[in-house]
Amino acid sequence: MPNSMTPTPETIDLLIEARWIAPVDTDEVLSGHAVAIDNGHILAVLPAAEARRRYQAREHRQLDQHILIPGLINLHTHAAMSLMRGIADDLPLQEWLQQHIWPAEAAHVSSQFVLDGTRLACAEMLRGGITCFNDMYFFPDAAAQAATEFGMRAALGVTTLEFPGNYASDADDYIAKGLAAREAFRDHPLISFCLAPHAPYTVSDRTFQRITTLAEQLDLPIHCHLHETRQEITDSGAQHGKRPLQRLQELGLIGPGFIGVHAVHLDDAEIATMAEAGCSIAHCPTSNxxxxxxxxRIAEMHRAGINIGLGTDSAASNNRLDMFGEMRLATLLAKGLSGDASALPAIEVLRMATLNGARALGLDEVTGSITAGKSADLCAVSLEDIVCQPCFDPLSQLIHVAGREQVSDVWIAGKCLVEHKTLRIGKEFHLDASAALWQNKLEVSTGKQRSS
Structure with missing residues (x-):
């Protein structure tokens, strides 16, 4: 007969048991633990036996050969450009942009292009364990619609340039339309916004000053390409008499809410400046x-204390929205360039792909780690395949062996969006047909013929 003093188990939505759990807010990897989830949030992370006593779950998942990690956060992408994957490969940045990408965008970018392209990107990202992406592109309302359809968390850019395009006529128009999209989605639990001036070479001092004011008034992060190429720095010296970072610092942009994308060419003093200011960096090693x-110089930036997240950039310059590839490349490059084999160990690079990205976006109280009270944004990675055996260290295996093909299940706010490697949403959008349609249109306008 049951002891009358035994407490009645609490009914919850979901209990996930995993062989390993990497909470990320500590260096520890838990073995034989479980995550209790209710109403989209993490209630507790606790030993599995205790979890079974305390909770009665409507759904109980046992992941006996998996490591459970926070959902990955893609800190920099242009999601809709998935429709331009491979359109102009093997070219330097300025030629790629000015002679190929910008003309293609002028001919084709529309609300429908962004909706279809972002849907395609969401499907790819979800299957690879990405639960949140920070986007910089046009028609953010269409991107928000796509992210919402797929149940993804997204930080969308109020993208701003000086020159006219299909989306807006000038910098003020870009800002007005971006802020209108923000207003339309301001109460959506999975959608947030950043101010996104494109780059120092496409935005004027006046517009940067306005961005600074808006960031303070609206408490929004600023997401901006910075020091991506040597040419950018040379041109800034010729036009402004100073390097881009110095210019942005004098205009008031450099502070805790600033996310510098790429930051390839920073000298020692500039690394110190960004560290002291509390900036974040979106490191995109494959695109670079x-x-x-x-x-x-990621090892030096990490030692300086800069908050570093990882991004894929667009599928037009990568050509994969694959955060597993970015994690592995980031740690290997840091080791090789610094001459220090201990640089960026597995836990640090996983943190870059999760909690650091959330921190950069001001979402670290919501997501980025497996912590009680946070949203249940989770990714299960199977290590049972022969290519992942033997497994002496699950974190090392995650970074150096596993790929996105090992992602088995993905949850966002407790909702399962990928189950047993199958995307649970998206068939209704006919992504294959949509991609083929846009490929035909782009081939006609660019003269780039489909290979046989």
Whole structure:
């Protein structure tokens, strides 16, 4: 007969038991633990036996050969550009932008282009364990619609440039339309916004000053390409008589809410400046290599205390929205460039891909770690495949062996969006047909013919 003093188990939505759990807010990897989830939030992380006593779950998942990690955060991308994947490969940045990407965008970018392209990106990112992305592109209302359809968390940019395009006529128009999109989605639990001046070479002092004021008034992060190429720095010296970072610092942008994207060419003094100001960096190692932009000094930035997150950049310059690839490349480059094999160990690079990205976006109280009270944004990675055996250290295996093909299950706010490697949403959007349609249109306008 049951002891009358035995407490009645609490009914909850979901209990996930995993062989290993990497909470990320500590260096510890837990073995034989469980995550209790209710109403989209993490109630507790506790030993599995205790969890079974305390909770009666409507759904109980046992992941006997998996490591459970926070959902990955893609700190810099242009999601809709997935429709331009491979359109202009093997070219340096300025030629790639000015002679290929910008003309293609002028011919095709529309609300429908962004909706279809972001849907395609969301499907790819979810299957690779990405639960949140920081986007810089046009028609953010369409991107928000796509993210909402797929149940993804997204920080969307109030993207700003000086020159006219299909989306807006000038910098003020870009800002007005971006802020209107923010207002339309301001109460959405998964959608947030950043101010996103494109780059120092496409934005004027006047517009940067306005961005600074808006960031203070609205308490929004600023997301901006910075020191991506040597040419950018040379041109800034010729036009402004100073390097881009100095210019932005004098205009008031450099502070705790600033996310510098790429930051490949920072000298010692500039690394110290960004560290002292409390800035974040979105490190995009694959895009930096593919566009021959150079090697960011990530080991030095990490030692200086800069908050570093990881981004894929767009599928047009990567060509994968693959955070597993970025994690592995980031740690290997940091070791090779610094000459220090201990640089960026597995736990640090996983933290870059999760909690650091959340911190940069001001979302670290919401997501980024497996912590009681936070949203249940989770990614389960199977290490049972023969290619992942033997497994002496699950974190090392996660970073140096596993790939996105090992992602088995993904939850955002407690909702399962990928189950047993199958995306649970998206068939209704006919992504294959949509991608083929846009490929045909882009081929006609660019003269780039489909390979047989």
């Amino acid at each position: 290599l593919k566009l021959a932009s150079g090697f960011a």
